Amino acid sequence: METKFLNEHLLPGQIGHFAAVLAFVASIVATIAYVCAVQLKDDLLRNSWKKIARVAFLVQVVAVFTVFFTLYHMISGHLFEYKYVWQHSSKSLEVKYLLSCFWEGQEGSFLLWSIWHCVLGTIVMFTSKSWEAPVMASLSLAQVFVASMILGIYILDYRVGSSPFVLMRNENADAPIFQMANYMTRLQDGNGLNPLLQNYWMVIHPPVLFLGFASTIIPFSFAFAGLWTKRYTEWVKPVLPWALFAAGILGLGIMMGAAWAYESLTFGGYWAWDPVENASLVPWLTLVAGIHTLLAYRSTGYSLKITYFFFFITFTLILYSSFLTKSGVLGQTSVHSFTDLGMNGQLLIYMFVFAIPAFWFLIAKRKAIPAPVREESTYSREFWLFVGSLVLLVSAIQICFTTSIPVWSKLPGLKDLAPPTEPELFYNKIQIWVAVVIGLLTAVTQYLKYKNTSKEFFVKKIWLPTVISLVITVAIIVGGKVYSSAYGPGFLFAIYLMMFASVYAVVANFAYIWIGSKGKLKASGASVAHVGFGLVLVGILISSSKKEVLSLDKMGILDGYFTKESKQNSRENLMLPKGMPVQMGDYYVTYEGDSTAPKDAKTYFIIRYEKKKSLNDVPTEKFTLYPDAFMNVKGQEGITPNPDSKHYWHKDVFTYITAVPKKDAPETDTIPFTPHKMSVGDTTYFSKGFIILDNLSPKPTNKNYVANKGEVALEAELRVLTKDDKQFTLRPVFALTDSTYAFNIPDTAQGMGLIVKLGKIVPEEKKVVIETKESGTITDYVVLKAYVFPAINVLWIGIIVMTIGFFMSAAQRRKSK
Template sequence: MKYLNEHLLPGQIGHFCAVLAFVASIVATVAYAFATMVKEETVKKSWARIGRISFLIQAASVFTIMGLLYYMINHHLFEYKYVWAHSSKALDMKYLLSCMWEGQEGSFMLWSTWHSVLGIILMFRAKSWESPVMAVISFAQIFVGSMVLGIYFFDYRLGSGLFVLMRNEMEAPIFTNPNYLTQLTDGKGLNELLQNYWMVIHPPVLFLGFASTIVPFAYGIAGLWTKRYTEWVKPVLPWALFSAGILGLGIMMGAAWAYESLTFGGYWAWDPVENSSLVPWLTLVAGIHTLLAYKSTGYSLKISYFFVFITFTLVLYSSFLTKSGVLGQTSVHSFTDLGMNGQLLVFMFIFAIPAFAWLIMKRKQIPAPAREESTYSREFWMFVGSLILLIAGIQISFTTSIPVWSKLPGLENMAPPTEPVFFYNQIQIWVAIVIGLLTAVVQYLKFKNTSKQHFIKGILRPTIIAIAVTILIAIIGKINYSQYGGGYLFAIYLMLFASVYAVVANFNYLFKGKFRTSGASVAHVGFGLILLGVLISSTKKSVLSQDKMGTLDGFFTKESKENPRENLFLPKGMPVRMGDYFVTYKGDSTAPRDPKTYFIVEYERKDDPSGPAKEKFTLYPDAFLNIKGQEGITPNPASKHYWYKDIFTYVTGLPKKGAQADSIQYKQNIVATGDTIYFSKGYMILESLNSQPSNPNFKAADSVIALEATLRVKSLDGGENVLHPVYILKGEAYEYNLPDTLSQFSLAARFSKVLPDEKKVQIDIKESASVTDYVVLKAYEFPMINVLWIGIIIMTIGFFMSVGQRKREVK
């Protein structure tokens, strides 16, 4: 059948480039391998020239593929499966760019692109290390490139094709029509959670971090291969620092993305995919410290090899966990399985097994000092710190891999922790304490040996200052987190001291040397601030939207993870007290070509609803509204940023789509204490009148007299609730009232009049025939969250300062 209006040329060129890149990578690997092994200089240069040309050809092919992919997405060529599956016409241009790496095939191409960029840089900068290092990188490109080939070898498909046509991959009646493209007018679109500007910048940075870990790995292999067992340390240090800086930045960009776009109320949830990216960073940082120890003293060379090898291996393992689908039930970030599990495992083992086997075989040839390090030496405690980071990585990686272990015979009943945040925190907090303390004191030790007097003299002042600052923060900040008992609170206080100590001690050390060579101290200050920001924002995080009245009991379904007592029901136009604020839902709005609905939520900080506002601002949390019912929304938070805190808000529930606007009027009821008022689903009894209102929306103020009615509500199904409408006077005149609502009955009650002569009151009841216009809102307060973000920036600056310092040393 001849199909009409298809754009086949971009796909044909793209598939040709994918095959060309794969073949060119093989040629480059072979050529660079021979350039490494041959002795004759003329032949060596000839093979190296072939390697360079081949690698440049594969790099040009990869860049062409990425350009074609963007062209196809931007021009909405939905005949291609990848374009149809990950994009749509409604997306903004920045999100069309994000579509390139949303799918597995696109993410592999992003990885391959960064390998190509790094390889080209190394071709011109690695000098005598070019051939062995580029042989390893070219070899990696073979495997990354194979992931997007989509070529069958007998019955086995190698990779998943990036340029396959819809009609070749799916069986549907639409493809019996030669002009099927007139019906295939739009794609599935980008995942709603990914329609955020972080999706544009976070994946490229993170994948640059992942891709760059191959450079230290390649230098380690090159050192063993060429028997230059010690010479590789100096040129690898700038690359290791660059990789750690970029990977750490990419991970924390993901944390910022989660904070702004996901609704679990934080920036880190110990999600398995988050964990699998963190562990390689931990081992890489450990490796940097052992490399520095070796460079200055000759110790820790063998374990430095281990760390650079395990880091890249863990990156490959992370790719397997993320892309195999094995984490589909435990992670919000996991891809679905495309049938490439075998390839992913081969990719990992083909690098890991030879590297570690070679290290074991060559271990006796790798030089090491005969005597042990002094316990008063910097290198000893750097080694200890590296081992602590390794242990932390093992614990995180083992627990994260439980879905893998549970597939092994005899381990089927192994299950992930039911409360992962506390499970990880109760272990990792002790790691943070030890690393924080070491970060503070190690720089005051000299390499090889340090006199006790010198060490005490240097560390005494920052220690005293750190103790004083810790006590001050603990008192002023009222850090008394008691959710998990006294032992955990004790660990929190220790971590508080360790965090402050790391900042103070490194800040003090910073001024002892030249700022240009103080990258390590700057990075350590940033790391200490990260620990401090995590500690304060987590332990002092509070839920503002507390529903003490039980208004939303029964609102959420059993499948929902929302706690109804941590959400507030906001009828449109009615101020509801939330902490220090009165919050009013003003309505919603939409914009052309924007699929989100924006909810207008006004915050006013004041003593009572009718009083003047001390502060006023409006937040616009948004949501994708796709499915009927309160569970059918995909919300995105909005935040009010202060220098000392954030107020974090998102919508958790809405009326069902198609609900009519509420036009029912209040019905007046004149009642005395003990009288009954009936409504369609039950009745209520006026139990008492109280001059000390318990309604959380009321706050006492001078010259205000309040009277609260307690209405015991009993439904026909046996349920029981309480309403507390409030009648308020200022002086002797009526001022206003505060209604109270029960969302499950669409019921509102207001206390509107006192009749003293009759010893009765007027209670007005409104029972809506349909769902009213409202939102259900959740809000958190994160104190001192900016300490975390500032720490990330400072730590990244410190890493890149160190890169510059080590590059100057290489020159």
């Protein structure tokens, strides 16, 4: 007898699954109808098929949005009988993070992609006129594949997609809990959202990024339509606004991800050359390259074939990046890739179905694509636009090949191929030269005319921006004291060149707005985008090369504290006992406690910064940061932290918690002596205050030491400062007899349980070892890491300016069309 399960909500799942199937079928109908509308010769039949295609596409739009709202209802209603809801949400989750539950899972990310296809397709359908049918045929076909990813149905024993409407009991039928009719009484809460995704950036970053992914289908579809309908040149004018929009929104989405990493991840920055980051960057590079060759073609007739190539390869790389991030192949090399859901075959078929016909068409019809036979002048704009596009392509190839090493290593004969052990160094040493070339070309190319430019005209226009850029570059290098690099003098020279190229791009394009465009800002979208790009390069260079670690543990107090798996450098972390100011660069930093809030799973740590020269001085500046962490695992490293930053116009003070004490660790009354290697002037601390080594004297005054003949002694003068502003001096002694017998005379702080002794002398380092012991351990503290990122706001401003420039250009081109 079939078990009747109680308190289940089956209707939402049934509606959602029906809508998913309907979207899939309607997309197939729309694709077939649009293909017929292109292929048929009779106008009446073509119009009939176009009407059918429109109806079918709009039906799938309604179906996709039905899937979306149904899934939102299930997540917000905590219907944990559904596996997707249980996996990605919980009752304790804040309302603002409910949408993040959609894109934590693969099914939700494909649904988001499909939604943007619906929006973009509807716009194309009603604005593209004669291009509607061939362009929408490709877009509808893309919808077929994306819709198939959330089907979760079996066709000939092969599961197509993964449905977000699967019941827990159907996926885990053998589990004892699902043998009970009232299992819902036991299923009271979900697994919860990944703590890294509980950040406001993860509410807005994925939708923007997936809009960028989805929008690359439009340039692809226009290019394919041009070959398909033999209108080899007509497509370039309507496609340009779409290409500019796609580049702007994709670039914005990528850098929103960088902002999320900066605020939520703890690798100390905004870009770590993570494979998932690279996978989204590569198609943006090729898309930007395609835009520039398209501009060259529109003015000169050159570079049309390679423009086809760039638009085809961009969408292909979008699909390839989706395969990389969703197949699980990057699971060992990326901090934020998906796990394998068994859809690798579907993803590869999706990619090949689009890539193979497109490139085959391009090869087959290459002779029909018009191309001038005359030679280009090296003093022409189109020549250097082409060169710049090739440089971007080389950059994309290098990044893509290295990112794909986990794929190559699965091929026969390449099993020993391994990703770089230091990815930042590996990529930076190559990509810095790409940045130099692109920065220089961004600066000078707009001063060249199409077809040919006289040398006198070019020099007359470019000399002043060049001189200004040189002066600014020297000022930045000297003022910022950029005199060394961890990678050696060769890399330092490259930094200088990149600094000049970046400043040059900003200055030259800013000047071009007034020289070339005569101050007409609305017509200067390209220059605005180039100014933003230059600012991005300047911000990246300064913030990376001059990043300063504030939390230096000079005393080695945390040596051995972290495990190898934590990947933390103990010398770049500081322990802050509660209520005790600790010097950190120009600041004295105090951990004042922690706090929690209702329905917020995070613990907020209160860290007060005071800028002053010494502990007793009046601070010239003070502020409080609230880095937080999910205390989701017991143990000193069982936390998932989120940073907090103090923002200035010229820098950020960036802080995050790396460890907290074990709450279940037993307290002990005594601990062994702890050694601290110190020079005169150094400071260490104990549970109730600071210990400062003020002096070393060969004439001890400690009353407990009596000098004997032949002995050599050394006394340490230690100033002890307590949290309640008490101050006293301890004088431990280290002595050596004629027979080389060494002994210590410790000193004790009465009433504080503090014992100090002078352990030994380290003459080669000009240091001594001070050993401390007290009757209680420090049980309330945090360990944190802090950086200073100079000029970080230049990067963020550059991103905003560049995005505005892209959108200005898109609007301008749309208006002219």
